[in-house]
Amino acid sequence: MSILATDLALAVVLGGAFGVGVCLLLALVPRWGAPSLTRRVAPYLRDITDPRGLVLAPQPFGLRALVREERDRWAARLGGSASIDRRLRQAAWATDAAGFRGRQLVWAVAGVAIGGVLVVALVLLGRAAPAVALLPPLSGAIAAIGCDQLLSLAARRRIxxxxxxxxxxxxxxxxxxxxxxxxxxxxxxxxxxxxxxxxxxxxxxxxxxxxxxxxxxxxxxxxxxxxxxxxxxxxxxxxxxxxxxxxxxxxxxxxxxxxxxDAKRTLIEQAGRKEIYMLVPLVFLILPLSVLFAVFPGIFMLRLGIG
Missing domain, CATH: 1.20.81 (Receptor-associated Protein)
Structure with a gap:
């Protein structure tokens, strides 16, 4: 079983390297990098394609168009653009809801890739277990949630x-x-x-x-x-x-x-919460150690039969 897992991990590494090389070679082909026929003809047919002249920015093509299309599809699938727009405005980030969803998708894909690399490394080191199969989706979900929490933190701090x-x-x-x-x-x-x-x-x-x-x-x-x-x-x-x-x-x-x-009231509330947080090390660290130092000598002497 371990030999099969090692061979599978090596296949993933070699296949990933081969796929990256093929994508880099295809990116150098002129036909893949050239603009489409619609993009070349559209400036000469503005009265038909865009009679009002609303499309001022050049439209992306090739890999960039594919990335934008996937970003828009991801944003439409997740929804919740009103909350994202509000937090983006509060954080003063120069992007929209679709752009943020695209960034979140990139973070999720990067998390999945990092999780896959860790799985391959664990398999090659011989320390893999069946539970490591959950590492890529778990790391992807953590990365997507972390991107959303980063936006919320930036908005809260700016407010x-x-x-x-x-x-x-x-x-x-x-x-x-x-x-x-x-x-x-x-x-x-x-x-x-x-x-x-x-x-x-x-x-x-x-x-x-x-x-x-x-x-x-x-x-x-x-x-x-x-x-x-x-x-x-x-x-x-x-x-x-x-x-x-x-x-x-x-x-x-x-x-x-x-x-x-209001600022004074907020400061008093924060001070009250900080007092509660200060009790955590006192109750869970200092107090148990004090009890241990007070009780342990008596227990030790009773075990030895002294006194």
Whole structure:
């Protein structure tokens, strides 16, 4: 059985090397790398193929087209693009849901390949067991889940940075308004002066307003994309004050105070959780060792019949 497994592992290694060599040779063939007939003729038939001129970017062909087609099929099969789009926007990653699914597919394929390499290595070393057959799919699943968790971690950390910057930014806006500037000029000044994540988002708001969007629509889009409750409340109060003519500086001062109270409450909650985490080594490491050092000498003396 071990000889058969070793021969199978060698066959996998040699067959994989042969397949890679064949793919590299096929990639050098001009017919495989040349654009298709449709791609060569399409620029001369734009009024038929693309009458509105919407397709501006060159379409991929060959291996790149195959990869994109598989990526889109993977994304459509998994679904859940709304959640991915929201986390991508929160993490400020320059890709879409289909691109992220494609990256997740690449991670899964890489995990399966790593698992296969480990299986082959274990078989060649003579330490294989029937359970190692589960290693490639398990490593692929772990890689795909790890890619998704990496996105969630990046989104959560960026939202935390935005939440930390919010009180200072609101106070800066209130100060600019108290100095006599308008709301849009205050936002532009804060966006140009600041260097954090929220300042970058405000620069995008300024660009959106400069290209024709209204200020309320740009602010609503910002709060909806980030999904931060404190920012959403501040934007709603600010928009209501703009529409009703309320004093904006007082509203922003109140929102900054509320944001600081939320930050203080979050900090207290984190401190409470850290206290619980600190009890884990105390209960599971230090306390058992203390009991062991206190009880073991008595047990040892009783076994020896002393005392």
């Amino acid at each position: 935390e940075r935005v939440q930390d910057e919010l009180p200072t930014l609101l106070e800066f806006l209130a100060l600019c308004l108290s100095a006599g500037e308008g709301i849009f000029d205050s936002i532009r000044r804060v966006a140009d002066t600041g260097a954090g994540e929220l300042s970058a988002e405000l620069r995008a708001v300024v660009v959106a307003v400069g290209t024709g969007s209204s200020l309320t629509d740009a602010l609503n889009r910002l709060s909806r994309d980030l999904g931060l409750p404190a920012l959403t409340r501040s934007v709603d109060q600010l928009i209501a004050a703009i529409e009703r003519g309320a004093p904006l500086s007082d509203v922003l001062h109140a929102q900054a105070l509320d944001a600081r109270e």
